[in-house]
Amino acid sequence: MKATIERATLLKSLSHVQSVVERRNTIPILSNVLIEASAGGGLRLMATDLDLQIVEEVAAIVDVAGATTVSAHTLFDIARKLPEGSEVLLEAGEGKLHVQASRSKFNLPTLPRDDFPVIAEGELPTSFELPAETLKQIIDKTRFAISTEETRYYLNGIFIHVSEDNGQPVLKAAATDGHRLARVTVARPEGADGMPDVIVPRKCVAELRKLLDEVDGSVAISLSPSKVRFGLGNAILTSKLIDGTFPDYSRVIPTGNDKMLKIDPKSFMQGVDRVATIASEKTRAVKMALDRDKITLSVTSPENGTAAEEVPGEYVSPGFEIGFNARYLLDILGQIDSDLVEVHLADAVAPTLIRENDKSSALYVLMPMRV
Template sequence: MKATLERTDLLKSLTHVHRVVERRNTIPILSNVLLRAQGGDIQLKATDLDLEIVETVPAMVDVPGATTVPAHMFYDIVRKLPDGSQVVLETTSDEATLEIRAGRSRFTLQMLPESDFPDLTAGDFSHGFSLTAGDIRKLIDTTQFAISTEETRYYLNGIYLHTVDTPGGTKFRAVATDGHRLAQAEVPAPNGAQGMPGIIVPRKTVGELQKLLENPDSEVKIELSETKFRITTGPVILTSKLIDGTFPDYGRVIPKANDKEMRVDRDEFKEAVDRVSTISSERGRAVKLSLAEGRMVLTVNNPDSGSATEEVAVEYAADAMDIGFNSRYLLDIANQLSSDTALFRLADSGSPTLIQDNTVDDCLFVLMPMRV
């Protein structure tokens, strides 16, 4: 194999691809990136057996061929090469090493045969449709913070994507929950999504998608089945296994009868929570919200360090009540709201609270209270 390509193109592609490769691997081939040169480009592929990323880079191919080299080492070499340089990749005659040349720099990397490299992409996809990268980013960014990290409840370790029929038409919805909070966002369902199986996209795949979807206006092709999920954006194809489990009936935890409404300036509320939580303990993080007509007092008490209070003007006309929340969870939700005013729908100090944008209704958040 021998090919020449721009260092900038190669580095951008390796940045996407090498992140999939785990730093420590018991299977040597999984530490490598597959390079396949043919026609007028080089294809780079990496996998951890659950997730696979393939990207195509334009190149001048003198001798077609394929090989695999250590992904992180290859990425570090290319990252340190001079900007704007031409990179030549050439396998040695004994097929044992890959030579990398750029200007006066020379590197050789040990290779493993291409035939050992696993392929994740086998199988048919039952549904396919397109969305803009901006819509997918919205679904992911709004819900990702609520993904559970508790391995025993593995079916919560991802974002649940499915379609639902609503009075406003069919929606493509994303939901994530960790049992303490729930986040839901939706966009109009694209043609081809109707009747799709509900799928749970794993946390690692979600993180990679966030980094790949750079241009919000670009069209992204999505294909899925009950076990696999594939997304194509520009020259990048990401294929992932899905979490094999049943997502809980989340509709049961979204409160329907919370009759106390409180409206507060989002930024003012965020800053006040951030200030008073400075005093909270790393373990507790509890902040008490004392609501009365027209005002809210935020209080944090930490027996080890002291206390903090701050008063914020709110629109609230119901009975006075005290309710406690995890301050970090409150900030996570406030950061996802897009309108200037946050709407809280409350029932009592022991029941879940519904939080929404005051003017936009395509996302909602549910937060369980804490004892304070």
């Protein structure tokens, strides 16, 4: 194999593929990126961790077609440090990859292309397209609520399923860690009817979100009950899905919360953030005392003292006190784009519903804390 590629092109592609590669690997080949040079010109770079796979095609001048695998992180670090604007020569032979750019030369050990594992996709019967902006919105408004608890592995991703809302066909995405729930509803894309319920793993979500920043149009999505594939321009991301059953989250979305607080999310967020400065690391608890058009946020910490702040809001129901984890509350408020947020409350122990208004595509549920 012998090919020449621009340093910027190589660096951009390697930045995508190397992040799939785990830093610690017991199987040496999984530390490598597969580089294939085709006779028609162009390089194909591929990396996998056996659950997630990325393939990207980039422009290059190919003198000799062929393929090899080399350490993904090492090649990425080299490309990062090469002079800007340089042309990079990649030449493989005799168990080595020769990398040359400007006055720099490297010889890196390689492993045979035939040893490189590929995820077998099998049949992906459901296919549809979503605008990249819609997919970004789905991810940004839900992923903070994905659980990191390995024992409840079925919560370690975003649950995507089709449903009906007031007779309208919709696609819903939800994530929860048991303390908070985030759900986004979008119009059901053509071709998604009858799709299986799927849980897209956290790592796939993170890699997909990075790649979406460079996609302008639509993303082609194909899936089966066990695999999903995203077509993103020059890159294709394939992932195994989480094999588990997501809980019926609709049961925790409150429908009868009759106490309504309307508040500016920015001033609310800043107030919570300020008083939470002294909250203990363990609980991060903030108390909210609601009175007629007056909301008092307070924190009492045995080690750090007390803090209180009044924030303006529209509230006309009977007053009461409720506590929340400050970080969870800030995560939700950070996703609100409007000048007003509705907080639907019931009492100090019932789940609280947060949304921009009854027309917004996203809603959030937050469990209160005892404070």
